[in-house]
Amino acid sequence: MTLSDEDWIKAExxxxxxxxxxFNDPVFFTEKxxxxxxxxxxxxxxxxxxxxxxxxxxxxxxxxxxxxxxIGCYESVDEIPIDDLPHKxxxxxxxxxxxxxxxxxxxxxxxxxxxxxxxGWLNTNYYYLLREWCYKNIHPRIVIESILxxxxxxxxxxxxxxxxxxxxxxxxxxxxxxxxxxxxxxxxNWKKLPFKYNYPNYAPPIPSPDNLSLILDLAKxxxxxxxxxxxxxxxxxxxxxxxxMTFYPAGGFGVYEPAFWDEIMGDWFDxxxxxxxSPHLGDRLRGLDYFLDQYNILIDQDEKIIRVLxxxxxxxxxxxxxxxxxxxxIEDSGAWRIILFFRRLRLxxxxxxxxxxxxxxxxxxxxxxIIDG
Numbered sequence: 001m002t003l004s005d006e007d008w009i010k011a012e013x014x015x016x017x018x019x020x021x022x023f024n025d026p027v028f029f030t031e032k033x034x035x036x037x038x039x040x041x042x043x044x045x046x047x048x049x050x051x052x053x054x055x056x057x058x059x060x061x062x063x064x065x066x067x068x069x070x071i072g073c074y075e076s077v078d079e080i081p082i083d084d085l086p087h088k089x090x091x092x093x094x095x096x097x098x099x100x101x102x103x104x105x106x107x108x109x110x111x112x113x114x115x116x117x118x119x120g121w122l123n124t125n126y127y128y129l130l131r132e133w134c135y136k137n138i139h140p141r142i143v144i145e146s147i148l149x150x151x152x153x154x155x156x157x158x159x160x161x162x163x164x165x166x167x168x169x170x171x172x173x174x175x176x177x178x179x180x181x182x183x184x185x186x187x188x189n190w191k192k193l194p195f196k197y198n199y200p201n202y203a204p205p206i207p208s209p210d211n212l213s214l215i216l217d218l219a220k221x222x223x224x225x226x227x228x229x230x231x232x233x234x235x236x237x238x239x240x241x242x243x244x245m246t247f248y249p250a251g252g253f254g255v256y257e258p259a260f261w262d263e264i265m266g267d268w269f270d271x272x273x274x275x276x277x278s279p280h281l282g283d284r285l286r287g288l289d290y291f292l293d294q295y296n297i298l299i300d301q302d303e304k305i306i307r308v309l310x311x312x313x314x315x316x317x318x319x320x321x322x323x324x325x326x327x328x329x330i331e332d333s334g335a336w337r338i339i340l341f342f343r344r345l346r347l348x349x350x351x352x353x354x355x356x357x358x359x360x361x362x363x364x365x366x367x368x369x370i371i372d373g
Contacts, residue, residue, distance in 0.1 A: 005037070005038055005131045005133070006023075006038060008131055009021065009034045009037070009038070009131055012130075012253070013030070013031075013034060013253075016253050017030070017253075021034060023035060026266065026271070027263055027266050027267075028262040028263055028266045029262050029263075029264075029265035029266040029268075029269055030252050030253060030254065030262055030266075031266065032228075032266055032269045032271060033228075033248050033249070033252030033269075034252050035271060035275070036227065036228060036247065036248065036252070036269075036271075037131055037132060037133050037248055037252065038133075039271075039274060039275055040227060040274045041133055044226075045133070045134040045247055046134055046135075046136075046137050046138060048134075048229070048245045048247075049095075049134040049135055049138060049245065049246075049247065050094050050095065050138045050139075051092050051093070051094040051095075051143050051244065052073050052094045052141060052143050053094075054244065054245060055067055055070065057222075058222065058242050061221055061222055062218050062221055062222060062242075066218065066240055066241060066242045067241070067242060068145045068146060068148060068234075068241050068242070068243075069145065069146040070143065070144075070145055070146075071085065071086070071089055071144040071145060071146065072143070072144050073094070073141055073142070073143045073144075074141060074142045074143075074144070075141055075142075076122065076142075077114075077115045077118050077119060077122075077142070080142070080144070082106075082111065085103075085106060085144065086106070086146070087105065087106050087107075088103060088104050088105070088106070088146075088147045088149075089103050089106075089144050089145065089146060089147060090102050090103065090144070090145050090146075090147050091103070091114065091118065091142060091143075091144050092142070092143050092144075092145065093118070093121040093122070093126075093140065093141075093142060094138060094139070094140065094141040094142070094143055095121075095125075095126055095135055095138035095139070095140045095141070096121060096124075096126035096135060097126065097132075097135075097246065099121050099126070101114050101117065101118070102147070102155075103147075104147070118142055121140070121142075122140045122141075122142070123140075126138075129251075130248070130251030130252070130253070131251075132247070132248050132251055134247050134248070148234055148236055148241060149236075150236060150237075151237070155176075156234050156235065156236050157173050157174065157175050157206070157234070157235075158173070158174040158175075158232055158233075158234060158243060159171055159172075159173060159209065159215055159232070159233045159234065159235065160172040160173075160174060160230050160231070160232045160233075160246075160249075161215065161216065161219035161223075161230065161231045161232075161233065162228075162230050162249075162265070163219055163220065163222075163223035163226070163228070163229055163230070163231055164227070164228055164268045164269055164270070165226075165227060165228075165270060165273065166220060166223050166224040166225060166226065167220065167223075168188060168216045168219050168220055168223075169188070169265075169268050170185055170186065170187055170188070170193065170265075171185065171186045171187075171188070171190075171216075172184070172185050172197070172230075173185075173186065173202070173206055175202050175206075181199045182199055182200050182201060182202040183196065183197045183198060183199045183200075183201065183202075184201045184202045184206055185197065186206075186208075188216065190208040190212065192206075193261075194258075195256055195257060195258060195261040196256070196257040197254055197255070197256055197257075197261075198250060198254050198255055209235040210235075210238055211235055211238055211240060214240060215233050215235065215240060218231075218233065218240065218242075219231040219233065222242075222245065223245075227269070227270070227271070227273050227274060228247065228269055229245050229246065229247055230245070230246040230247075230249055231245055232244050232245070232246065
């Protein structure tokens with residue numbers, strides 16, 4: 001018996017993360033991406049996920065000059081004009097993710113192996129692999145594009161812009177994608193963020209692209225009106241190329257280290273544009289992001305916060321032990337640590353929703369006093 005999308009996601013989420021997904025009161029980015037799969041099913045997502053059709057959208061939205069040169073789009077392997085292809089190219093399936101074949105030398109390219117793999121793609125509905133709805137109704141085809149190479153004949157870095165309701169929030173830089181991939185994250189001011197995602201960070205410093213502001217502006221235009229999308233770009237000799245648009249990074253099953261970044265990014269993802277707002281206090285009290293943007297909160301305030309809580313709130317010893325345990329687990333990461341501390345505390349201060357809300361406002365008052373000195 002085939003499981004429904006919801007039942008499959010429940011089982012897979014539990015298997016991967018060891019916790020039950022909360023559809024009613026989601027906190028984690030990975031949870032909200034699963035809800036996005038199930039509940040936000042606009043035809044536009046199908047168009048933008050299609051590696052061929054998205055080109056027309058990009059052309060109309062920001063201009064065809066940002067498109068990677070297209071060699072051709074084909075219904076089958078037999079349609080590919082092998083003799084007419086350039087020396088180097090990349091083959092992609094229109095209806096999936098990471099279904100790519102890189103050809104760096106046509107004379108030594110194994111077309112038998114490539115044909116077998118391409119036929120496998122054409123006969124597979126990518127949607128069923130991770131229940132990513134945006135791929136379900138795409139007509140399977142093959143596109144072949146020119147390869148982008150830098151001055152060292154290497155594949156350039158991939159700049160992936162995470163956009164929430166049309167607003168870029170952070171940048172993922174992927175290097176050595178076809179070899180030893182690394183993922184490194186930056187905020188919009190090109191400050192490196194202290195977490196890993198599925199792959200190691202790139203150790204050496206990564207300079208900001210000269211045209212970063214334009215990359216962010218283009219990503220903003222492409223993501224306008226969309227609850228969440230990751231817009232991928234390349235910058236090659238100061239020229240920008242569009243890569244793709246991704247709605248469920250890693251199928252919504254990406255692993256964050258430290259794990260609390262799953263919560264931080266979850267707080268950015270507002271589901272209210274397509275589902276009724278939940279009573280989740282973290283969604284109501286988004287003023288915390290204001291403090292994150294405006295102040296550099298010092299780590300050494302943890303003890304002061306705990307001391308005030310002990311004197312002002314009725315917390316049992318178990319709750320206090322849990323607070324201290326979670327604080328000790330979180331690595332030094334600046335203001336994010338305090339923000340996460342307050343978010344986690346919402347589940348500990350009291351079991352009753354009404355009292356918990358009052359406690360939250362009290363905690364915000366404490367934070368304001370700390371910030372104001």
